[in-house]
Amino acid sequence: MVEFETALLAVAGAFVVFAVVALYRVFAGPTTFDRIIAVNVVGTNTVIAIALVAGAFDQSVFLDIALVYALLNFLLSIAFSKFTVERGGVL
């Protein structure tokens, strides 16, 4: 049983590492949109990591957090891309 949880946690860790890798793009840019899309990837990876931790510890409460975080992540991308367009109406 212990091994299984460790494996899931390891995968969660991998997603965190990938999020950090994507952070390079947030830092490097060069355009705002590169940063936004990288932030989106970081957010997605965070959601997955939270969900995997929920799976590993069998804590379904964490799933609620992941769900809310996923909603926020989506809203963030949409809001950012909407505000940068002057005439509005991205979606």
Place this chain on the structure above:
Amino acid sequence: MTVPDPHRLLVPVDDSVTVRNTVAYAIDQAETLRRDGDAPVELHFVVVPGTRAVDPDAPEELGAATDLLDRVAVWTDEDFGGDPPEGLSVTLEVVGADRYLFSPGDYADVLLEYAADRDIGRAILDPEYNPGGAAPMLRPLEIELARNGLEVEEAPVEREARQTVLARAATLPKYLSVFAASYLFYLLLSPWKPLDFFTGAITATLVSALLAPIAFSKQPSITRVPVQLVRMTIYVPYLLWQIALANLHIAKVVLHPSLPIDPTVVRYRAAVWGDAPVTTLANSITLTPGTLTISVSDRAFNVHSLTDNSRDDLEAGGLERAVRFVFYGREAAAIASPGERDDCEEVTYDG
């Protein structure tokens, strides 16, 4: 056939933000013409409904056209303060309802035919005129009309900020659908104690009261939606397979040491109509091999493709066909592929 008469005005109208001002301007022009000359002045307001050959919503489209004409009639009454004065006649007409209209050229043809039949010599265009919804309509139409001897003028009306209609009148099916969806969602996230059913009902009532007017752009149809959902279950495995392929493809390209990509943007007119099918297709294109929808304006998709292969897949149109099957049924799936229709063109960015 006589010479086109500049005292006969053609005003194509469409449900745009500036249509009211355009009508007012046209009436004003007609008044001026009538006062200056002694020739009788004719004012023709025409609506070209965006009829679609396989679209089951075509009757509604036609209804929208006649609705618009009714409104124009009310406006002319307002502006003339009753019936139009002597020497000035107003005609309201729906044209081209029996045609399959796709490009600005098709719309121009319909309008030109109407103009030629009635010796119309002058056209006033609404700057926001865009009946097919496909961008850009105004400029090509203007050129086409001018080339055929019409005096074309763009009504000098203010372009207001683009605003889409967000709230529409809510109906019982809308309230019920929103209520059902939010109630189910609430129950899904709750631990199913008796109290939750009660609080869920209250929350869902609130949500449906607040959001039903903006939740749907069209009336949800009780008969059509379940059928579409069933067809969707056939579509989803196909899509998943395509997604798996897409990802292997991307993984190969991204992890390849030399990064073998050749990105291009293709403008692509898809033969699907309506919000839900277009959204489904756009998202499916984004999820499948090497293609990404950049922008959609009604039916014109700008698709960014990563490699040559993916471009060919797009032209073969497998996804488009599948989406048509989901929303319109099997007979609609048989329309020619985008490649055969010649509906794909590469967008070049110069400089």
Place this chain on the structure above:
Amino acid sequence: MTPLEWAIVALAAVGAFFGGVAAVGIVRLPDIYTRAHAASKSDTLGAVLALAAVALAIQTDLSTIKAVFLLLFMFLTNPTAAHAIARAAEDQGIRPWAAENREGDP
């Protein structure tokens, strides 16, 4: 570990692989549009696989439904977000990178 647990870990690991592809793609690809490819496709598949693993791993029924819901949500919103960003970039007049201007920089 039981076979089911092996399956779960395998799903999660494949998901992690695609998550990795997305991260590498975000860093390696040359412009916003190509990066959006990586963000929309690979990351979505990575998310879907990992969340499917979570749905299987979690024991209670209700949580499984939640995980499936999260999965569907990711599936719908990720491409939409990528599309919105790409569209905003296009509106701002950012030109796509083309193979011709491939220089020293990959």
